[in-house]
Amino acid sequence: MIGFNHALVGALIGKVLPLPLALPVAVASHFVLDALPHYGLPHRQRDVSKAWKIVFTVDFFATAALIVPAAATHHYAMLACGVAAVLPDFVWVGRVVKNRSFDLSNNQNWYTKWHAKIQRYERPWGIWIELPLAGLLFVVFCAALQN
Ligand SMILES: [Zn+2]
Numbered sequence: 001m002i003g004f005n006h007a008l009v010g011a012l013i014g015k016v017l018p019l020p021l022a023l024p025v026a027v028a029s030h031f032v033l034d035a036l037p038h039y040g041l042p043h044r045q046r047d048v049s050k051a052w053k054i055v056f057t058v059d060f061f062a063t064a065a066l067i068v069p070a071a072a073t074h075h076y077a078m079l080a081c082g083v084a085a086v087l088p089d090f091v092w093v094g095r096v097v098k099n100r101s102f103d104l105s106n107n108q109n110w111y112t113k114w115h116a117k118i119q120r121y122e123r124p125w126g127i128w129i130e131l132p133l134a135g136l137l138f139v140v141f142c143a144a145l146q147n
Helices: 003-016 022-035 050-065 067-072 076-099 110-117 124-145
Strands: none
Touching (some): 003 076, 067 124, 076 110, 076 124
């Protein structure tokens, strides 16, 4: 699942649940979303796919940009829970930087093996689930920032 959708779901959890309960629920939401059908390419295709790089780059900056309206409107629980919901994917960042590759198929520890395994419905057509979901979640997120 793209980081943008993880962050938005986490932020909305931070809106409706009290702290500190919202934080572990936001982290758990990450794995629920990863188990649903979502966008992804076979690992070996990622390094050569222009579409993957575009989606990754846009997603990275769009997700990071969500911090601005949450902080500017003082919705710090939404901000913290949005970050918490994205955190489980940070385990991949070190590998991507170290190996200069998005091939995450060779997993050595129980966490990355399990995290990769639950994403069995990761498919290229998943973008057509993620984009409408992103639009819907963003509208709800903007509404949640209003009060
Ligand atoms: Zn994940």
